[in-house]
Amino acid sequence: MASKKKILKKIQIVITNHFDTPEDAFNFFDKSGNGKLSKKEIVKLLKEAEISGFIRSIVSSKLIEGYDKDDDGYINWKEFKAAVDEINKG
Known part of the structure; x- marks a missing residue:
């Protein structure tokens, strides 16, 4: 399985190459x-980032698990922004 670092790098590439801002990316996906990314919407982001179909579901669950701070099962804008900031620091 691809490492977390490689996966996050691929997500960063999609966001920076296809969108003017992280907020544009969030709104697109x-x-x-509803102002939140569901697991299904995150899977579409991962597909765009060329994450293997075999692991997309697992990775989307792990992303929600890692960044869903209010435990509602979704990634809202604030949580998405925190994830993007972390990716950009990496």
């Missing part, structure tokens, strides 16, 4: 428009 928030297909439901």
Whole structure:
């Protein structure tokens, strides 16, 4: 399985190459428009980041587990921004 660092790097590349800001990326993947990324929406982000289909579901669960600070099962804008900041520091 790809390392966390490699996966986060691929996500960073998608965000920086395809969107003007992290907020644009968040809004693009928030297909439901509810201000939160569901597991299904995160899987689409991972697909865009060329994460193998075999591990997308596992990685999306781990991302939610790691960044969902309010434990609602979604990644909201604040949590997404914190994840992007962490990725950019890495």
